[in-house]
Amino acid sequence: MGDIRRRSAVALGITGLVAPLTIALGAAPAQAAGSCTTQAGPYQKQVEKFLGRPVDGRQSAADCTAIRAFQNKHGITPNIGYAGPVTWGVMDLMNKQKAVGNNPNRDGKCPTNKGRIACVNLTLQLSWIQDGSRLVYGPVPVRTGRDKYETRTGLKKIYWRHKDHVSSVYHVPMPYSQFFDGGQAFHSVGVSMWNPPGSHGCVNMTKTAAKKYWSLLRVNDDVFVYGRKPGT
Known part of the structure; x- marks a missing residue:
């Protein structure tokens, strides 16, 4: 089963490390x-x-x-x-992220009855790990799927982890990959978390955040993705 999952993740080749696209202003x-x-x-x-x-x-x-x-x-x-609108859109998002402070689940949308769970708020481009209602780590800014490559919403589970994963499609490294839905994964990238237009579906993180997620999460841990990324 592990080999099947591995082939599936590699074949889909979902990665967030892509060259920035020119944004029309x-x-x-x-x-x-x-x-x-x-x-x-x-x-x-x-x-x-x-x-x-x-x-x-x-x-x-x-x-x-x-x-x-x-x-x-x-x-x-x-x-x-x-x-223009893209530059201000990034700044406005930063302001909204900062306003969240240390209470990212104030809207109660990420389940508190699952024990340890990684939450992803697409609307605010934030992720965190909680255990019940207790915040374990975060929130941290993330970079999720662009238009047509949206990070899929819903309750999922981490099914495969590969610390030194490399995309077979884009031929770029995806360090600290933790796959949770059909090839979509948490992993680190070397670009800004506010770099538009976004990933190809993965939840991009800084190396610091991705390493912390790697140390805190395990296979079968829950992941909950909700909201809608601006512009998708």
Whole structure:
């Protein structure tokens, strides 16, 4: 049975480590490669506030530099310093994640009658481990499936773990993989957790978080995925 599951997971080749796709920004002005836009975006004031810039709604060279640095850090393209919907969407999500604090299951949607369980809130792109109502680890930001490759919702169980897994389809490493649904797994990646548009279905984590999940979870432990990722 283990070999069958292993072949199934590898054949499906679900992985989150993919090259960032170019995100169309709609009204974003056309710019030459490496240039910085002088135009204010539709979310200029919100972005300025998030970055601690003077909130005046006008694009300055310093504003553009700060916005571009944020875009480069999180793999947001085009990285021209434009305060568009994708950039603000990432910042808004960060704000909402921060507001959760240490009570990620305040809505009570992740079961508390299963003992140890890994919870994934797609709407907030957060995951944590709880035991009953006691928080064991997290919450931590995660990067789940993009549009058409959504991380499937529902109650699942970890069925196979492979610490040094490599995707046979994308030929990229998936360290600390813990598979819970038809090839979808928790695993670490080397990109930002806010890197759009998302994974091919897996729940991406930082190496620190993935290692902690590896140490805390075992085969047959429950996983509960709920909500809906923004943009899917």
